[in-house]
Amino acid sequence: MRIVFFTDTYKPQINGVVRAVTDTEAILKKFGHEVFIVCPKVKGYKFPKNVFTCRAYDFKPYPEYKAAIPSRKLIKWIKEIEPDVIHVHTPATIGVFGLAIAKMLSIPVVATYHTLIDEYFKIYFISRNIKKIIITDLLISKLVKKFTKIFYNKFDLVIVPSLAIKKILLEAEVKVPIHVIPNGVDTRRFSPSRIKKSEKEINILWVGRLGKEKSLDVLLRAFKIVYKKFPNARLILIGDGPDRERLENIAKNLKISVEFFGYVNEEELKNSYREAYVFVSPSTTETQGLSVLEAMSSSCPVIVANSLAFKDFVKHGFNGLLFKPKNAKDLAKKITLIIENKSLRDKLAKNARKSALELSKEKQAENLLSIYKEISKKPLVSIVIPSLNEEKYIGRTLASIKNQTYKNCEVILVDGNSKDRTREIARRYGCKVIVEKRRGIGLARNIGANLAKGEILLFLDADTEIEKDFLEILVKRIKEKNVVCASGYIKAKGSFLERFIYRATSEIANFLSFIDYPHFYGNCLSCKKSAFIQVHGFNEALATCEDLDLTRKLAKIGKCIFLRDAIAYSSPRRIRKVGALKICVFHIINFFKYKLLKKPHEEYAIVR
DSSP states (O other): OEEEEEOSOOTTOOSHHHHHHHHHHHHHHHTTOEEEEEEEOOTTOOOOTTEEEEOEEEOTTSTTSEEEOOOHHHHHHHHHHOOSEEEEOOSSHHHHHHHHHHHHTTOOEEEEOOSOHHHHHHHHHSOOOGGGOOSOHHHHHHHHHHHHHHHHTTSSEEEESSHHHHHHHHHTTOOSOEEEOOOOBOTTTSOOOSSOOOSSOEEEEEESOOOGGGOHHHHHHHHHHHHHHOTTEEEEEEBOOTTHHHHHHHHHHHTOOEEEEESOOHHHHHHHHHHOSEEEEOOSOOSSOHHHHHHHHTTOOEEEESSTTHHHHOOBTTTBEEEOTTOHHHHHHHHHHHHHOHHHHHHHHHHHHHHHHTTBHHHHHHHHHHHHHHHHOOOOEEEEEEESSOTTTHHHHHHHHHTOSOOOEEEEEEEOOOSSSHHHHHHHTTOEEEEOOSOOHHHHHHHHHHHOOSSEEEEEOTTEEEOTTHHHHHHHHHTSTTEEEEEEEEEOSSOHHHHHHHHHHHHHHHHHHHTTOOOOOTTEEEEEHHHHHHTTSOOTTOSSSHHHHHHHHHHTTSEEEEEEEEEEEEOTHHHHHHOHHHHHHHHHHHHHIIIIISOOOSOOOOOO
16 A cells, blocks of 8 residues: 655654654554655755655744645656555645645545644744734634634544544534544553662653643643652653743743753663653643653653543553643642652553553554555446447547546446457457347346446446546445435537537436436446346346336435536437437437336337
């Protein structure tokens, strides 16, 4: 399977989204899949071959993201890859590119909602100075909610890392399927240490981005309370970000010693988790909190704000503790409890590891793959074409099938023992050719349908061409609940009168479908194979009106729909051979004979 990730933040940046993307990329490659990345270009950083970088500029309100510029080369690159799925990880410029390209190229597309957008907008885009207020919190929440509704409803489905975030999307009226798949943790890389923690140093740890949204000022105030009781306690902050200077000033004003480690290498990070007495996260904006899971995987007790995603996997008193959000005193109380109560600390550490194993990145990747397969599963369409001496037309019909944007189809040609090159041309296009000396349009179509492997059947005449997006439209609509049959809009390429007659017959079919009394024509008729079998296919005893008869039978078990935007072109050769007036009179009389007497014409002149 080929997957393309679109993300506005990637290496060399370090944050939760980057970690989630790179971890998923690594495990999917390990499982044997091909993963490609679209991300902003970073000056001086060398990206691997599977990464397409977009020219981008710094986005001052939020430095972690860059404003990217679209490129025609990107579309060409995606076309060459031919991905099975596009996965959008961020809702900024590159995420929008990913969605637009997926829709343009008819590629299944999913999104992961990693970030609480409205919280970030409030923190980074709104001035808190009353004299300089640009926009109110209420208005920004409404705008973000509107954007969330419009943007995420465009996807085939949305993935969220927690039930709390799913609830937020449902409140924003996101109607597409929403799947909860937490970001997986590398339980092998982050594993417990066999070395006992030193009682001399009580390490209180935080790992992540130093941003205002993380509420780290709450942790600093809580640590001041803890430090008075435990002078050997150390507060370690690993990571960097735009709020570092402010936090350093807060620590200075509180007269506490805080160790700002900045970014560390992987070995130092693993050891920091193992050596910590407790991991603390005061953030109230986490959609999951991967660093919390890493700590739990390392058998480090965790204390987190009783907010949003944390409640999904941190169970108070079992594998961690919850404290009142934004409440430094309650946080200090919970830290003190863990330091003083060794049996509680050991219990939380043991259960934290067990909980993390349930959220390993391997298990989460398997869940993700099942979703990819679900949305990229394109049903096989079996196209059945009866033929008899059709060398003049069959090539154009098969060429129109070959040029379809939807590729998962097979073509079965049921030939009535043609004496020309019909079968030769069909085999050149890769068709499965069946020779049947018995004649009968219903018989030929039934033979083809019985041999079909697809779950969707499309019956075409040998002189019917379909526009390149015909199958794409057909599959999307016929998969809808209760739909069993569909017809395309049949036109003709010819004189004004010929075009008028074909358009008129299509409009009649459309109207009859609209009033729930469908009668579709066999030269462009589709149905689900299961429904076809249920109604026993075409009535082989009918020389004409076998298509109307099938439509009426199908209408009794499900919905028959007319697709105005699925265009097919049929040859007007019958009108030219028989004459417009005669052909119209014939079909009108034939229709009423079928409806009133149940005995349509037994003969129908074959025109070649």
